Amino acid sequence: MRQSHLFGKTLREPPKDEVAKNAIFLERGGFIYKTMAGVYDYLPLGFRVLEKVNRIIREEMNRIGGQELLLSAFQPKERWMKTGRWSSLADIMYQFRDHSARELGLGATHEEALAEIATRSIFSYRDLPLLVYQIQTKFRDEPRAKSGLMRGREFLMKDLYSFHASESGLEEFYWKADTAYRKIFERCGLQFYVTEASGGTFTKEFTHEYQVLADAGEDWTLYCESCKYAQNKEVSSLKADDECPKCKGKIQIARSIEVGNIFKLGTKFSEAFGLSYSDETGKKLPVWMGSYGIGPGRLMATIVEVSNDEKGIIWPERVAPFRVHLIALPGKEEKSASAVLKAAESLYEGLAKKGVEVLYDDRTEKTAGERFADADLIGIPYRVVISEKTLEKKSVEVKERANPQARLMTTSACIKMLTK
């Protein structure tokens, strides 16, 4: 990608109405655009990161047997009347009438939808378990959208729904989902705690939340650094400096961001929709359900919250919008300037040919300082500079965003290193 053609420009100043780092850096860097409070558009840079995150999620969901689908955001009222959530979620669900006065809503979650659809597909124990997921836009009329992408009124959610013949089948899968979730967050470069949390109205059991310690978070996590035991403050009787109930270590408390949760739903939804199956003896039994959520946008924002410096974002390699930021600095002398540009073009082509994602800063009318500042802000892992200076030494300069030390190396060594 040539930066001169990139849709979305960087801003020199932080937007005055944003405090959260994720909002400041993502807006300044041209990753996102704010349409309304809690409603953000993903520009090409941001969309690339989002798709990297989504790819990781998809791979791990597919690995545990998930089938991807895509459900509608539009929801008929009748469906929600079956569980009583048309009224119990009325505060948070967008509900309205269309031109013919029919009552509709926008999906805030999709248990009802899938429970209904599954009645056409699940009849026998042979049809179970069933694992389906989507990455889809949710709408929630949040009383207070906040902190950039952290809490939005329109946001993406990966929601997986599982269907099982028995409670033990649900239990078994629940922990498989847990393993998949851990892998997802690890691959996104995050350190996290798995907390025991409230089951809300569904279950008296604990559910589990994946919490990343960060000041921008809305939750408080009580955690033990040595054995990683953790609880959400909402449900915990622990307090700071207590002894860890598992390993006798010291309990600490910190703000945290909930990047995912897993939830046993039991049979509430299947009963509401008549979702049952026949077991081996022909007996009809209700299906056991679970739901498992991750907010990819919030995940992206969380990465920014925990991986940045005063100059900008430091993307972990696996979610970075590009792997390499190539900057050509043509000098004043025409002959060497064209040599620099030629070398940069050829390195750009060379890397592209090997499948390396390169953002090529070909904006030669900008000053070096401005382009370096943009590179720091955007946060691509490897910065490669080609200039008269480096060409004299028959080399290019490579610098990692996370490491201030720049290195000179030959073009072929550079290509070799970046294609690894």
Add this chain to the structure above:
RNA sequence: CGGGGCGUAGUGUAAUGGUAGCACGAGUCCUUUGGGAGGAUUUAGUUCGAGUUCAAAUCUCGGCGCCCCGACCA
């Protein structure tokens, strides 16, 4: 939803009740090029409505919007 703060150009900021200005950005041209460069030129703004006043960005009331704290968060 309660409390607080704030709304001036794309961004950031000025303007005792009296001509809306500056910087950056963006566009064109020229000169520049290793940490946000310089010149010429162009572009673009008072959140909306009502009121007070000879006169409102400025004062009053209301709406809308944005941010923060809290409540809320299947």
